[in-house]
Amino acid sequence: MAASSTVSQISVARTEAGAPPRHTLLVRITHWVTVLSFFALLVTGAELIVSHPRFYWGEAGNSGTEPLFRIPIPASRGTVPSGYSYTMPDQNGWSRYLHFEAAWVLVITALIYGLASLLNGHFRRNLLPAPAQRNWPAFRAVFARYFRRGPPDAGEANSYNVVQRLSYLIVIFVLFPLVILTGLALSPGFNAAFPIVVTAFGGRQSSRTLHFFVTDLLVIFLIVHVAMIALAGFWSRNRAMITGHIKSQPYQTKERV
Numbered sequence: 001m002a003a004s005s006t007v008s009q010i011s012v013a014r015t016e017a018g019a020p021p022r023h024t025l026l027v028r029i030t031h032w033v034t035v036l037s038f039f040a041l042l043v044t045g046a047e048l049i050v051s052h053p054r055f056y057w058g059e060a061g062n063s064g065t066e067p068l069f070r071i072p073i074p075a076s077r078g079t080v081p082s083g084y085s086y087t088m089p090d091q092n093g094w095s096r097y098l099h100f101e102a103a104w105v106l107v108i109t110a111l112i113y114g115l116a117s118l119l120n121g122h123f124r125r126n127l128l129p130a131p132a133q134r135n136w137p138a139f140r141a142v143f144a145r146y147f148r149r150g151p152p153d154a155g156e157a158n159s160y161n162v163v164q165r166l167s168y169l170i171v172i173f174v175l176f177p178l179v180i181l182t183g184l185a186l187s188p189g190f191n192a193a194f195p196i197v198v199t200a201f202g203g204r205q206s207s208r209t210l211h212f213f214v215t216d217l218l219v220i221f222l223i224v225h226v227a228m229i230a231l232a233g234f235w236s237r238n239r240a241m242i243t244g245h246i247k248s249q250p251y252q253t254k255e256r257v
């Protein structure tokens with residue numbers, strides 16, 4: 001309880017008319033651009049996997065070498081051994097172009113969001129757990145409430161709880177940099193300019209395999225993220241992420257899923 005009262009004291013915004021928004025315009029725009037490019041990357045990335053659903057470790061790997069593992073689906077190329085006697089339609093062309101375009105949109109958006117949030121104190125104020133949240137009981141209390149599917153504390157109308165803060169920090173400072181770096185490591189141009197990055201990941205094929213696993217972790221984050229928002233009030237939370245403002249009584253039971 002001590003933790004939740006402190007959460008309300010460190011709230012980032014109030015809900016009264018004319019008060020600062022719960023989410024700044026920059027956070028809202030960069031969030032939804034990230035969501036759009038993330039979905040474009042997922043769809044096109046899945047198409048790229050269909051072209052070659054085998055994963056390798058080390059520098060080299062191809063249809064003639066033993067894979068580390070393979071996704072049990074037919075490939076879109078007849079030359080790729082998939083264990084199936086037929087091939088899927090080949091969507092490799094447009095999906096490859098869109099994957100790169102969406103990736104650059106994501107990188108630029110992440111840089112704008114990251115730089116602005118460092119300079120305006122958003123990371124420090126709203127995402128770094130507050131001193132009263134930095135303990136196991138505070139963390140466990142939020143977790144237990146999610147498992148009970150209980151309503152959020154009043155302070156959470158204006159501020160993230162400790163589980164949200166930690167998951168956002170992991171996504172922003174660990175998973176995003178990793179998915180971008182392992183993706184860049186697959187580019188021959190980047191490879192020539194910064195070979196040390198590819199070496200650090202264990203080779204080009206290892207980078208591709210790691211890129212796939214980090215994406216899986218981001219998909220798991222997305223599922224949990226949306227489930228947590230649904231528990232807190234799907235429409236009121238998303239309305240706030242679109243308009244910037246949360247209703248002063250966002251926790252009516254009819255709004256909870």
Ligand code: HEM
Pocket residue numbers: 023027031034035038126160168171172218222225226229232237238240241
């Ligand atoms: C359909 C998918 C998504 C929906 C509906 C959604 C919705 C939301 C909402 C409503 C919030 C505010 C939470 C609150 O006020 O308690 C939020 C915050 C956030 N979301 Fe999402 N989100 C989605 C996908 C994503 C994806 C794909 C990512 C990144 C991989 C992401 C990363 C974040 C981050 C980092 C924050 C905190 C932003 C900040 O305050 O700086 N979200 N999201």
